[in-house]
Amino acid sequence: DTEVTQTPKHLVMGMTNKKSLKCEQHMGHRAMYWYKQKAKKPPELMFVYSYEKLSINESVPSRFSPECPNSSLLNLHLHALQPEDSALYLCASSQDREGTDTQYFGPGTRLTVL
Amino acid sequence: QKEVEQNSGPLSVPEGAIASLNCTYSDRGSQSFFWYRQYSGKSPELIMSIYSNGDKEDGRFTAQLNKASQYVSLLIRDSQPSDSATYLCAVNIYNQGGKLIFGQGTELSVKP
Numbered sequence: 001d002t003e004v005t006q007t008p009k010h011l012v013m014g015m016t017n018k019k020s021l022k023c024e025q026h027m028g029h030r031a032m033y034w035y036k037q038k039a040k041k042p043p044e045l046m047f048v049y050s051y052e053k054l055s056i057n058e059s060v061p062s063r064f065s066p067e068c069p070n071s072s073l074l075n076l077h078l079h080a081l082q083p084e085d086s087a088l089y090l091c092a093s094s095q096d097r098e099g100t101d102t103q104y105f106g107p108g109t110r111l112t113v114l
Numbered sequence: 115q116k117e118v119e120q121n122s123g124p125l126s127v128p129e130g131a132i133a134s135l136n137c138t139y140s141d142r143g144s145q146s147f148f149w150y151r152q153y154s155g156k157s158p159e160l161i162m163s164i165y166s167n168g169d170k171e172d173g174r175f176t177a178q179l180n181k182a183s184q185y186v187s188l189l190i191r192d193s194q195p196s197d198s199a200t201y202l203c204a205v206n207i208y209n210q211g212g213k214l215i216f217g218q219g220t221e222l223s224v225k226p
Contacts (some may be wrong), residue, residue: 031212042202042216043158056211090157094212100146100165103214105157 003027004106006091012112015081021109023074023091032074033103034066035090043090043105049074050096081113117141118205120217129226133190137203137217140184147179147186148204151197152219158202162188193224 004025013019023032031050035043048056049068063085065077074091088108094101118139127133135149146165150158162177164170164186170177176189186205190197203217 033212042219043214045213048212050212056213088157096212100163100206101212102148102160102163103212104160105150108157110155 004091004093004104006089006106006109008109009107010110010112012114013078013081014114015083017081018077018079020078021076021089021091021111023076023093023106024072025093025104025106026072027093027104028071028095029093029104030071030096031094031101032068033092033094034074034076035092035105037088037090037108047076078111081111083113086111086113117215118203118217120201120203121220123219124221124223126223126225127193129193129195129224131193131224133193133197133222133224135188135190135201135203135220135222137186137188138184139186139205139215141205141207141215142181142184143208144181144184144205145208146206147177148206148214149175149177149186149188150202150204152200152202154199161201190222193222195224195226198222198224 034046037043047066052068067075090108091106092103094103149161152158164177174191178187200219202219204214
């Protein structure tokens with residue numbers, strides 16, 4: 001089973017709101033990722049967690065705050081977003097961070113910032 | 115030079131034909147290569163992974179890797195309208211902490 005789940009599927013928020021995106025995997029994977037994808041563009045890496053520790057932050061603005069409560073869960077806390085942050089947010093997981101490990105993507109959360 | 119480049123597309127083929135998708139990469143430290151399919155509004159879905167030179171076949175899909183030429187391709191035989199999607203080439207570079215570098219994607223349209 002290569003399933004990564006994400007909630008919610010859709011989210012509409014104002015620029016002053018605080019919201020969270022959630023991601024869960026039960027494959028025993030030890031690496032989890034957040035990506036942002038704009039229309040007609042490839043996914044852009046935001047964060048990488050390895051063994052529940054943040055290992056890569058691709059210079060993402062502080063209005064995005066990741067959290068990894070345990071090895072199966074990954075959250076992305078959102079605060080004071082801008083309309084240009086509207087995008088598809090994808091979570092992925094892999095066995096580890098080794099180069100040969102395949103990343104499996106969740107269905108994504110479609111975020112709209114008003 | 116972009117790290118991973120793909121055919122600009124869109125690529126249109128008739129049903130039953132072979133679709134050929136190409137990808138080149140610039141970093142010789144690249145060690146693993148992935149093809150993802152992405153339907154409009156959906157998330158990327160893994161189609162093939164390939165790690166060593168040569169061909170790898172899975173059903174109607176064949177991935178080809180040539181590390182000397184820094185080239186990876188995906189062939190889709192007997193193309194079906196359901197294959198119409200954007201195909202993303204992704205490369206994992208050694209010692210980059212699991213970071214995938216994506217190409218811009220090639221949009222494939224299979225006409226009935």
